[in-house]
Amino acid sequence: MAVKGLFITFEGPEGAGKTTQLKMLREYFAGLARECIVTREPGGTPIAEQLRQLVKHHSGDEPVFAETELLLFAASRAQHVRFLIEPAVARGAVVLCDRFADSTTAYQGYARKLDMDFIRSLNRYAVGNCIPxxxxxxxLPPEEGFKRTAKRAETAGQHDRIEAEALTFHHRVRQGFLEIARSEPQRVKVVSALAAAADIHHQIVELVKQCF
Ligand SMILES: Nc1ncnc2c1ncn2[C@@H]1O[C@H](COP(=O)(O)OP(=O)(O)O)[C@@H](O)[C@H]1O
Ligand SMILES: [Mg+2]
Known part of the structure; x- marks a missing residue:
């Protein structure tokens, strides 16, 4: 019998340990001899990575308006789902994705306060049947996330356009994520990012085992 593909997403603020935990979980699946793909949003395909560059690292006089930002994230996701995620899951792979549609709900919805009903429709349109x-x-409390990203070698303490938003914005992001988890407890599992990375990995493995 063919193995069932799996689609697992990681959400949370910058500095929460998403990248760290994705890598650890990839090793776990490698140990099970499962094909495992690690990808990220925005991005994950050549076209979607170009959209990422625009939305996250654009500089110059012309601002990226909130509405444009929302649509660019959705465009990146639509491309990513169809070109990479769905085909991989269909052939039985495990796909681990760094951020997905919940980030749009938390950042553009709860934090930027764009029209939530529209965001829900747009997310549904972009993902189609591809639900994690x-x-x-x-x-993670935003203050703790800031401390960690300031030290992170990967970005040399540089913040992108969205990371550079005020602390109150990041508090709304956190509450938004927790609200999503409360409304979809079957799918969304909350893990405190304050524990040691190895402990968090252990908790994640126990949760993920429920999927297969
Ligand atoms: N559980 C943890 N406790 C303390 N520091 C951590 C933990 N997990 C990751 N870090 C560190 O915090 C920083 C951000 O981690 P990272 O995995 O890049 O987070 P994210 O991808 O969510 O932004 C890195 O310097 C990383 O080494
Ligand atoms: Mg990361």
Whole structure:
């Protein structure tokens, strides 16, 4: 019998340990001899990575308006789902994705306060039938996230356009994520990001085992 593909997303603020945990979980699946793909949003395909560059690292006089930002994220996701995620899951792979539609709900919906009904429709349109089997929400106070990203070598303490938003914005993001988890407890599992990385990994493995 063919193995069932799995689609697992990681959500939470910058500094929560999403990238760290994705890598650890990839090793776990490698140990099970499962094909495992790690990808990210925005991005994940050549076209979607170009959209990422526009939406996250654009600089110059012309601002990226909130409405444009929302649509660029959705465009990146529509491309990513169809070109990479769905075909991989269909052939039985495990796909681990760094951020997905819940980030749009939390950042553009709860934090930027764009029209939530429209965001829900847009997310549904972009993802189609591609709903995560499980979403791991790494929950962290924004102050702690800032401390961690300031030290992170990967970005040399540089903040992108969205990371540079005020602390109140990031508090709304956190509440938004927790609200999503409360409304979809079957899919979204909240894990405190304050524990040691190895402990968090252990908790995530136990949760993920429920999916297969
Ligand atoms: N559980 C943890 N406790 C303390 N620091 C952590 C933990 N997990 C990751 N870090 C560190 O915090 C920083 C951000 O982690 P990272 O995995 O890049 O987070 P994200 O991808 O969510 O932004 C990195 O410097 C990383 O080494
Ligand atoms: Mg990361």
């Amino acid at each position: 089997d499980m979403t791991i929400l790494l929950d």
